[in-house]
Amino acid sequence: MSGLGDFAIFGGTPAFPEPRHVGAPNIGDRATLLRRFEEILDRRILTNDGPLVREFEEVVRGISGVRNAVAMSNGTAALEVAIQAAGLTGEVITTPWTFIATTHALLRQGIRPVFCDVDPRTHNIDPRRIEDLITERTTGILAVHLWGRVCDVDALENIARRHGLKLLFDSAHAFGCSSRGRMVGASATPRCSASTAPSSSTPSRAARW
Structure with missing residues (x-):
């Protein structure tokens, strides 16, 4: 592209014949989806610990290479559980460039989010x-793997280790992604990750340890 006029929004040729909606679901095979729905209705287990929930958690564990995966109703709830599990209080350093749920999850736990600027090349924290933002009230760092681009995990782990902070990740954009052969959410460093696993018309979320 040579200028703004090349972009479709400014009159250029669209890259796709129809508009792409950011929230458009990936339905997959319709017959399989409908069969799954019929199985749910036949079992009459609409919530809680049904066999499809267990199957989903097992698939997430396998893809992510983690020990535990707990299916949640949405990403905000997954983040709140991860925040509680990590014992975060006071202030948590996070990124302003994310979906609002990242900040909401902190605020709903009575935690003050402290915004750190992003790397202009990666858009990640x-x-x-x-380190300039760490105070005596800081208990953790909540980073976001944005656009499927993995954060500088090694640098974040180093900072967290040196300052005795908990490290959490909002991995909703990065389910199934890896960096240098290591899957997002899989690490020797104890931490929590909240991810989106695309499985139906409404994305399910899983808190992963």
């Missing part, structure tokens, strides 16, 4: 700017 910039580890070089984090």
